[in-house]
Each structure stands twice: as structure tokens, then as C-alpha cells.
Amino acid sequence: MEFTRIRLNNTVFEGQNNAYVIHGEVPTLIDTGVAMPEVRADLVEGLADAGLELPDLERILLTHWHADHSGLAGELAAESGATVFAHEADVPLVAGDDDAFAALWDRRDRRFGEWGIPPDKQAELESFRTEFAGATGESVAVEPLTDGDQVAAGDGELSVLRLPGHAAGLVAYETVAADGSPADPAEAFVGDAILPQYTPNVGGADLRVDRPLERYVDSLDRLAARDLDRAWPGHRDPIDDPAGRAAEIRTHHVERTRRVIEALREGGPADTWTVSARLFGDLEGIHILHGPGEASAHLDHLERHGIVDRDGTEYRLVDADPDVPSLFPNTKY
Incomplete structure (x- = not known):
């Protein structure tokens, strides 16, 4: 081709x-x-x-x-x-x-509340979105x-x-x-x-x-x-080497999961925004969305496997030393 x-x-x-x-x-x-x-x-x-x-x-x-x-x-x-x-x-x-985007923005507003993004950072992200609407x-x-x-x-x-x-x-x-x-x-x-x-x-x-x-x-x-x-x-x-690159990214997410566990183990229970700050530091622009989104994806995965539990918006470790690779079994196609 x-x-x-x-x-x-x-x-x-x-x-x-x-x-x-x-x-x-x-x-x-x-x-x-x-x-x-x-x-x-x-x-x-x-x-x-x-x-x-x-x-x-x-x-x-x-x-x-x-x-x-x-x-x-x-x-x-x-x-x-x-x-x-x-x-x-x-x-x-x-x-x-319009309805699809309205549903997306509604979902975003709910997630921002669940994640604990501070109001000033939400306003900064909204300004970014408006600028490039x-x-x-x-x-x-x-x-x-x-x-x-x-x-x-x-x-x-x-x-x-x-x-x-x-x-x-x-x-x-x-x-x-x-x-x-x-x-x-x-x-x-x-x-x-x-x-x-x-x-x-x-x-x-x-x-x-x-x-x-x-x-x-x-x-x-x-x-x-x-x-x-x-x-x-x-x-x-x-x-x-697409398969090799996919494997590298897979390994990256295993390691990031370890970092999320470490962030909770060393810093104590926290909401998603706080875990995101422990991982990435201060965030600006579109990364105000992407940082806690990434943290949320890993926290969600850990919660589904019983490694953390959630009380309201706050996550705490249940198992402080899990076998992290076992949380990512190979999928057969």
C-alpha cells in the first residue's frame, strides 16, 4: 500500500x-x-x-x-x-x-468532584478548554x-x-x-x-x-x-518494533502502579488529586485533567483487585505489598 x-x-x-x-x-x-x-x-x-x-x-x-x-x-x-x-x-x-458533549462535560464535572481537583485548578483547565474550543x-x-x-x-x-x-x-x-x-x-x-x-x-x-x-x-x-x-x-x-514498544508501555504501567502504592504507603490515605501530586508534582493546562486521570485509572485498577479501598473520595492501602505483575495478566487473542 x-x-x-x-x-x-x-x-x-x-x-x-x-x-x-x-x-x-x-x-x-x-x-x-x-x-x-x-x-x-x-x-x-x-x-x-x-x-x-x-x-x-x-x-x-x-x-x-x-x-x-x-x-x-x-x-x-x-x-x-x-x-x-x-x-x-x-x-x-x-x-x-451536542448531547454527547453535554454528557461528557457532566461526567467531567462529577469526576472532578470525586478526584478532589481544587477549584482554582478546575478554573485553569476550563480556561484552557475555552481558549481552544x-x-x-x-x-x-x-x-x-x-x-x-x-x-x-x-x-x-x-x-x-x-x-x-x-x-x-x-x-x-x-x-x-x-x-x-x-x-x-x-x-x-x-x-x-x-x-x-x-x-x-x-x-x-x-x-x-x-x-x-x-x-x-x-x-x-x-x-x-x-x-x-x-x-x-x-x-x-x-x-x-510495535510489539516491543507495547511491552515497554505495559511495563511502564506496572511500574506506575507500584509508584501509586508507594505514594499511599509513604504519604497515607489520599484523594486522587493528592496521589496525582505525589506522582507528578504541580500540573498546568491539559495536564490538570491528564494527571489525576492517570492516577484515577491506577487507583481504580487497584481497588478492583482489593489492594486499596475507598472511603468517599479517599483511598487507603489494604495490601501494602502486593504482587503487582499479577494484577496485569496477559490477555490472549
Whole structure:
């Protein structure tokens, strides 16, 4: 499958976004970048370098609903006539459905109270969100995808592999051979399922995800089992050993779980915000959401396994020296 990576200089969130254009009979764009003029300019320039213009696009495939991956989908679809696809779990948010966002903000407000985020930090986060509210872009009609679907792209097809955790509807698009088997080389466009230089946020990035750490580790195992030769992530450079990188991130979460236990053992019972401060220190901007979200994901995992219990908003250790790796059994696919 012939494709071109387009590098987008997004500085709103984590930066260095990637979009990918698949060449062939069905010109297809994977992810769009955030809805900002300078990012759009990067994308248009990248398409031109690949010999394409916006009207040439027939399909836009989104890895997940976050604005730095889907923000430009609405205006690109309006100008090109391209059909937009996303996993069914993320369709309402990508589409800009008011009720879906209202439910998300309600859930966020409840979680902030449960986590114990101080009012001044909540106000700081709200200011950040308001400043970049336009980054989500225009509403758009979206066609739903489910795990295992195959969708035409370029001169071939891509297989949809759902990998929830960072987002409820996060998917990878895996290259397939003409007979439906994995292509040779086996590659996938993985969004934020795995990243080369840092670990995708779990717990704060999508408040809709139940058991976020468990589901994310399961997704890492599922991705590793695909035995890919290369992964093309949503940020930064390609990953030449996807299974190895998935294993590294898995180990990172085992170690972070140990750090959460240590934070409670040394500092005593605490709410999520306090545990987050013990792990990460002072937080600013979007990390006011991501820090306690990450702490919450690990505390939730520990509570489900009986290592901590919760009294109101406060967590305390029940087992101060658990076998942490046993809390992360390998998932078989």
C-alpha cells in the first residue's frame, strides 16, 4: 500500500501530529489534525507534495475523536465531499453531537468532584478548554466502523482493529493483503494506541472509558499479538518494533502502579488529586485533567483487585505489598 506521511506542527496538545494519505483509486486521509489555520496549511501543503488536492480525497478515516486527530474532518469533508469514518463509539463526538458533549462535560464535572481537583485548578483547565474550543472544528456526518470491518483505501483495504483505553473508540487501521490476511510487511496506522517517545494518557483522555487501565493493557496485548513489522503513530516517528514498544508501555504501567502504592504507603490515605501530586508534582493546562486521570485509572485498577479501598473520595492501602505483575495478566487473542 502506497502512502505518504504528512507532519503537522500542532502545538495545542502534544505536538508533532501525523496524518497519512493513502494513494490509489480511493485517495484516503487517515486523521486530520486540529482545526487551526496553520495546521490546515500544513495539511494542504502535504497533500500537494503528495500530488493531491483537497477535492481528490474520497475518504477520511479517523483513529479516534480527539481534536488533534479529528478537528479538521468537518471542513475537509465539506470541501472535498469525502466520507468520514470513525469507530461507532466515537461517532457522536466526532460528529459534534451536542448531547454527547453535554454528557461528557457532566461526567467531567462529577469526576472532578470525586478526584478532589481544587477549584482554582478546575478554573485553569476550563480556561484552557475555552481558549481552544474551536480546535474541535465543524460538525460532520460520520459513518460508523466496528472491530474487524474492512474499508477500501487507496488500491487496497484496511482492517479495523479496536484498541480502547486512551479513547473508547480508538482504532488502528491494519494493512491487509488481497486475500484478507495481514500484508507483507505487516503495518498499521495506530493513532495514539502506542507512541514512540511517551505513553498515551489513560484515565483522563476519555472519561467515558470504564476500567481504563485494564482495557488499555488488554489493547496493548492485542496490538502486540498482531506481530506488526511497523506501526505509524499519531505523533512523531514510526515505530519499528510495535510489539516491543507495547511491552515497554505495559511495563511502564506496572511500574506506575507500584509508584501509586508507594505514594499511599509513604504519604497515607489520599484523594486522587493528592496521589496525582505525589506522582507528578504541580500540573498546568491539559495536564490538570491528564494527571489525576492517570492516577484515577491506577487507583481504580487497584481497588478492583482489593489492594486499596475507598472511603468517599479517599483511598487507603489494604495490601501494602502486593504482587503487582499479577494484577496485569496477559490477555490472549
